[in-house]
Amino acid sequence: MSWKIGEVLPVIKQNVVDLIPEEELIDKLKRKDEIIVKYGADPSRPDLHLGHYVCLKKLRDLQDIGFKIIFIVGDFTAMIGDPTGRSKTRPRLTEEEVRENSKTYFEQVFRVLDREKTVVRYNSEWLAKLTAKDVIEIASTYTVARMLERDDFAKRYRENIPISIHEFLYPIFQGYDSYAVKADIEVGGTDQVFNFLVAREIQKHFGQEPQVILTVPLLEGTDGKLKMSKSYDNYIGLTEDPKEIYGKVMSIPDTLILKYFRLVLYYTDEQLKKIEEHIKNDPRGAKAKLAYEIVKLLYSEKEAKEAEEHFNRVFRERKIPENIPEYAVPVEGKNIIEIVYEAGLVSSKSEARRLISQKAIKINGEPVTNIEAKVKPDGEKIIKVGKRKFLKVVSKNGS
């Protein structure tokens, strides 16, 4: 196979921040029939979100060009915990946790990648076999001073926040992964540049041609400030309920709308111009379109429509949604606090009391004022907690 550089390069470079160094990539394309692309995933967080999607989409592009994608599950390195961007040492995972987490992983990954064309490897395959002697050799390729160039390490060191020795091993082992799979290209978020550069050193140390680094932008989460991450609780999960996805997209700040269109939906510059115009005239409408398109991307047109209708109904028109979970109450009635607590709408009974005092719990639109209030399953009764939680009261014996 030979590559038509003029055709392939623009695809590779779309939505990419760094391509280091581009000349090496062109050189590889000229010389090599098989281009190996490495992507490493940390199974400590099995729920993938839109931030991962940006990366996976890039991998899919490369896969479609004909590059070979090697998907590395960092089951071994997960026991260290990636210190990237962290202000404190991560808790290390046990082997069982890692195994458990990787299970749910692929179902999500292969919504984007072609399962048939993706090679999956676990880095314990080679890392677990290393001897202490091997580790010393690998570790000797990098110095403490260079490790401390990494801005998160530098920051922690400057601020007297602990850094464990094993955290220095993370970039090194990740680099060794690149050597183990003979990576030509490694793809990841911009926060991975340091690790990817270490990999180049390690490959060179072992006499291998260094990989080319390709980074995609980090997507800010729903808070609009921090990168999307489960630990910041600002993420939109790929397998979340369509209604949740739609709602979460609607909650991003307006300033992020355009970026989402570009990075998640891959809109062209021309299309983006139109969106820009749309945002100016009707920001809410532009965001609604974004939410719709993202649900459509992850599910289908049908779910997107349903999610949109649900959102408009519940939040714009303030009506009750169509499908509400039911809760059975005995005919003699039951205390309102117990109902919302047992139905899982609040995390404690104290919280329920607080919400009642804030007029946040309503029955058929009427705020509950009495803590002692009993709810009987007569007639149509809908309990609403806050803005988005609903419960339909039904009789315990079924009626």
Added chain:
RNA sequence: GGAGGGGUACCCAAGCGGCCAAAGGGGCCAGACUGUAAAUCUGGUGGCUCAGCCUUCGCAGGUUCGAAUCCUGCCCCCUCCA
């Protein structure tokens, strides 16, 4: 190994014998408002059989009528010296 500083709620951080379920900020939740789960304003934010009670200030003991605050031991972190 020596000397000093420190561990407080989801996070940061005050408090240093009773008025401490613990200031302040962030986050989160709610109410009002609206363009929406945006922005802004206001309130709330350990639990419970809730005018009271129970559990929480690194862990385990102790002093005291009373401890986040004082004492002892242990664990952990940081700085400087070696």
